[in-house]
Amino acid sequence: MKKLVFAGAGSIAEALISGITQNRLLHGSQIWATNRGNGERLDELNRKYGIHTTYNQEELYSGADAVILAMKPKDAANALGQIGDYLGRETLVISVLAGVSFQTIEQASGKPLSVIRAMPNTSAAIGQSATALAANARAGVAEKELAKTLFETVGTAAFVAEDQLDAVTGLSGSGPAYIYYLVEAMEKSAVEIGLDRTLAKELIVQTLIGAAGMLSKSEKTPEQLRYEVTSPGGTTEAGIGILEQHGVQEALVACIKEAAAHSGKMGNTFSCEPKQIGQPQ
Ligand SMILES: NC(=O)C1=CN([C@@H]2O[C@H](COP(=O)(O)OP(=O)(O)OC[C@H]3O[C@@H](n4cnc5c(N)ncnc54)[C@H](O)[C@@H]3O)[C@@H](O)[C@H]2O)C=CC1
Ligand SMILES: O=C(O)[C@@H]1CCC=N1
Structure with missing residues (x-):
């Protein structure tokens, strides 16, 4: 090219x-x-x-x-x-x-x-x-x-x-924004529980890179990988319990479905007088 x-x-x-x-x-x-x-x-x-x-x-x-x-x-x-x-x-x-x-x-x-x-x-x-x-x-x-x-x-x-493209748009086209939204919450909470902002950012980013690497390299499902982090009666279980109380997984499913549906509607914001294809302009 x-x-x-x-x-x-x-x-x-x-x-x-x-x-x-x-x-x-x-x-x-x-x-x-x-x-x-x-x-x-x-x-x-x-x-x-x-x-x-x-x-x-x-x-x-x-x-x-x-x-x-x-x-x-x-x-x-x-x-x-x-x-x-x-x-x-x-x-x-x-x-x-x-x-x-x-x-x-x-x-x-x-x-x-x-x-x-x-x-x-x-x-x-x-x-x-x-x-x-x-x-x-x-x-x-x-x-x-x-x-x-x-x-x-x-x-x-x-x-x-x-x-399939509307579904892709809702999932991976918009996807980075969902992750950044999660990271905003992680950064906010890190400061509230007493961590230095710079250190918190390093910890969060490496945690994401590590989790993405595990998802990509391990043959285990995300659910299995999550169970491995979640010691019975431990901190992860306590934290995820709060996410479940707030329906966070359902909210994320609804988010991706809404984004995909919205992609379908975006095409309708495109309004034009159809021209006859092939006619001279
Ligand atoms: N931002 C993203 O993460 C992604 C965006 N897209 C798609 O990319 C497109 C652009 O999105 P963004 O970059 O986020 O928008 P943006 O608002 O950042 O940029 C739009 C650009 O189009 C220009 N523009 C408007 N009318 C024009 C015209 N008549 N001729 C030439 N340029 C014109 C604007 O001046 C601006 O430079 C959208 O259709 C979106 O669906 C697709 C994948 C990811
Ligand atoms: O928000 C949007 O409409 C565009 C499409 C995918 C990501 N950004």
Whole structure:
């Protein structure tokens, strides 16, 4: 790949740019980005990663091998309406938009496009995303390979059916936020029980890394691993008893189901006049 374009320059675009450049799949000079009008943000990305930034659509899209749609779903109809004219048939469109279907993307662009939908997460910034991908019927073997290589550079990547993507979004797209929420509570309580904030952070982070390593390397289920920590009549049992009283596991199940359902609804915030695919613009 010679030229990769980001339409949208927010959190997920930066996480991907960071992971892609750190892992040297592409040099910053091969990456281009634009946003809705925040020039300072584009300057920041240019300084940090050496990428090109522009509001000139012709310059942005010409010769692009792939364009990553990385704006909010509600802004995508407008964006696709504008950029559809600049996308060549050979340009692969990669959408990270939560909940927006292939059909909607093609209708909004008014063009038959090779589209790959991807649901990464922000851990792409350090090469640790868990990404699920789905390809439309026009995306061929080479396009799928390109997308897989791109997302494997920033973590793991696997193809799923399009109808699985809302579930993936609720689970692993939003997933890092659930973990950070838990860590916020662990940090708050650590200070309240008398630990130094810096020490607490080190202990929490290593505990997470260790638990993630056990989940990944051990053949035991999470439940078995939890039982091994929980000495009868001990501290873990006392603590988990409080989580059970508060219905924390049920709350987490409801959280993930709600996030997945919301992903499905996000596609509906994308409203556009359907264009006839294949008609001249
Ligand atoms: N933040 C995350 O962890 C993840 C986000 N996503 C998806 O990525 C997309 C972006 O999310 P964030 O980065 O969190 O949002 P954000 O709000 O941080 O960034 C959105 C960017 O899109 C730009 N934008 C808006 N309209 C535009 C237009 N017409 N043309 C070009 N750029 C335009 C904005 O200026 C901004 O740079 C969403 O669709 C979301 O569903 C997917 C996976 C993870
Ligand atoms: O919160 C969101 O809608 C996006 C999609 C997955 C993670 N962030």
